[in-house]
Amino acid sequence: MKAGRLAIAVCLVLFALTATAQTPPDATLAENPVFQKNCAKCHGKTAEGRHFAGPSLVSEKTLMSADDLRDIITNGKHHMPKFAGKLTPDEINTLVQQITASKK
Ligand code: HEC
Numbered sequence: 001m002k003a004g005r006l007a008i009a010v011c012l013v014l015f016a017l018t019a020t021a022q023t024p025p026d027a028t029l030a031e032n033p034v035f036q037k038n039c040a041k042c043h044g045k046t047a048e049g050r051h052f053a054g055p056s057l058v059s060e061k062t063l064m065s066a067d068d069l070r071d072i073i074t075n076g077k078h079h080m081p082k083f084a085g086k087l088t089p090d091e092i093n094t095l096v097q098q099i100t101a102s103k104k
Helices: 002-022 033-038 066-075 089-101
Strands: none
Touching (some): 033 089, 066 089
16 A cells, blocks of 8 residues: 555654754753763863863764663763763763764
8 A cells, every 4th residue: 555655654754853853953962061061071072082081972983872872971981980870861861862963
């Protein structure tokens, strides 16, 4: 049934549009106060990394799964401190989303 497939396609497009619309355009990593307060001192105000400190979070190299990102932020990694207990799961999820979104 062609019409049925079209209806499914229209639904998917509408879903994608609504999903995008829910993230305000100004909600980038660099504009998240949680990032500026907790992460910018090592990863830079624009998340592009700083010498001798945290790596860039917006480069292609940070292409990892949301689960891995959440794990690193929650539990830390080498010189990256852990944020379990310092940030709420919601705040960590938002950071993960914004890091992922900066790759597109
Ligand atoms: C004290 C400095 C410091 C702070 C504060 C800090 N980081 Fe990091 N971060 C690092 C360092 C150093 C690494 C590299 C760890 C390694 O792989 O050795 C890192 C790695 C990461 C990575 C993995 C990047 C990659 O390519 O492997 C992510 C994601 C990350 N940090 C996110 C955050 C977020 C989000 C915050 C704020 C909640 C934050 N960091 C706060 C120093 C810091």
